[in-house]
Amino acid sequence: MSAKRSASRVSESTPPQQKRAQWSNQAYTVEELLEQFSLPQIVKCNPQAILVKKDAPLPVNLGQPLLLFDSRTVRKLLARNVILDPTTGKFTENDDTVVIPNDYDGAFLRLMSRTSKDHTSHKTIDSMAMKNIKAFLNLTKLTAFRVVNSPNGIGDFPRVDYIPGNVFVIDEIFAGNVKLKNDGKFHQHKNGSSQHSRYAKCRDEKDNSIIIPVSLTGEFVEILPNDLNGSGRMSVRSSDLIEKQKFPIIVRYIRGRFKPRLTSFTGLFTLLDSYEETTIVGCVLDKSGYTLIELPMSSPLTFHLALNFSELQTHPVVKNGLRLCDNTSQNFARDLKFKFKFAQRYLQMGNKQAPIDDGDDPGESPSARNTAKMGVSTTYIYI
Known part of the structure; x- marks a missing residue:
């Protein structure tokens, strides 16, 4: 084994020399x-x-x-990318894999789902309200009504549509008289001819206040409270997931310096393991x-x-x-x-060893990396 060679830095004032590598x-x-x-x-x-x-x-x-x-x-955490299949409208995993270091400066939400094929979901908002669920993610399109300049909860509520994969926090469940107008808005008032129903007052990811009829049907999955570190927050860090979480589990990306270099990115990942x-x-x-x-x-x-x-x-x-x-x-x-x-x-x-043509698809799990089967070694780079 040769002695280690240290590389000294040259100051910026040194004149550039067009040297070729030896x-x-x-x-x-x-x-x-x-x-x-x-x-x-x-x-x-x-x-x-x-x-x-x-x-x-x-x-x-x-x-x-x-x-x-x-x-x-x-x-690190090893995770599979979860995408929305355009043909079925369902969430599914693709072959893209990401890694999340222990010291990653970002945060995630944990879902009550182990994998993208796990259908542990609620079919109505009312189902979550009865179980006192504090936050959820929609797996199907969701129609809500945004609260605009109505501090007393009285007024018009413009319609807003959310694509699958959004996060909502439930603030309260209330009952009221509303009427759906021709322009698609809800109007809340005391007229006896209006419909008396129950609604969930929620906040979306941009902290907009919205109301959703509890009778609304679809697929909704519970967001788990953070019981990993006792911080009282909903979000969890990668270090807590590595130390205390059992795998697999689906998480939702909510914060980080940069989004990963993925062709399709919904923010959902299936955490497979740590290594x-x-x-x-x-x-x-x-x-x-x-x-x-x-x-x-x-x-x-x-x-x-x-x-x-x-x-x-x-x-x-x-x-x-x-x-x-x-x-x-x-x-x-x-x-x-x-x-x-x-x-x-x-x-x-x-x-x-001399290389020969054609390669096989490398293994996915950390335990399979750098193994050789029939003359094939698998490897990867991170970008």
Whole structure:
């Protein structure tokens, strides 16, 4: 094992020198890089070993040099993305997976559902009112009536429609006389000819006050109160979920720095498990876009090392990459990220391994990562 090499920083005043990388003949795994060298370092991936599906190309160009900036070990939640199927109008899981670090600066709501196929739902608002449920999420379209400039609860209530996946807090259940007008508004008054019914006064996610007839039918799922940390809030943090929650369970994203890079995002995730992992955070050195990425230490990918890293630090592209990682890599590492999976297949040739064509779909669970079946190794990157 070679001695660790430290990479000293060059000041911004140093004149840029257009140096070319001198790549090592030896290729290293992520684990070997962490063991033998101090970060940051510049590496080049062996792209011929990467196998992806035609309809799912790599989201970043691993053919470009990578700046590996820092490493960290943290426990994470593994979650499956829950989407709304446009053909059935039902929520279902797709193949997109995300990870949520223990130190993620965001919050979630827990639903009374284990998976997207769990139909533990209420069919009316009245059903939830009878059980004194404080908050719920609609699984079907919901029609309500917004309270506008009526501090005494008397006046017109314009109609408002909500798509599935919204969160509502129930403030109270009340009875009153209302009349549905031709313009679609509710009008509350004391006229004896109007209908006397019960209503739920609620608040939506934008804190708008609305009323919903308790007789309204649909599919509604209870939002569980936070009994994990005794904070008195409805929302829970990823650290509490990792420490105390049993899986699987569906959660609803309500707050975070950035939304994940998902093509379809409803805010719902099925939490599958938690696991601890060591990764390296860095970026792709491409002047057209310095994409931040995270590589797991368990990755079977191999990399050639830039032997003249100290000289390359004066290169404008490298300087910009170092500056980006200095400013943003810590927040990126703590953020919720998309787990992009791909495969690597090997053919044994003596003591060496050579890639061969076509890859299989990698496994989904943490326990299956970096396993080799019939010459296929699975891996992933976080973006």
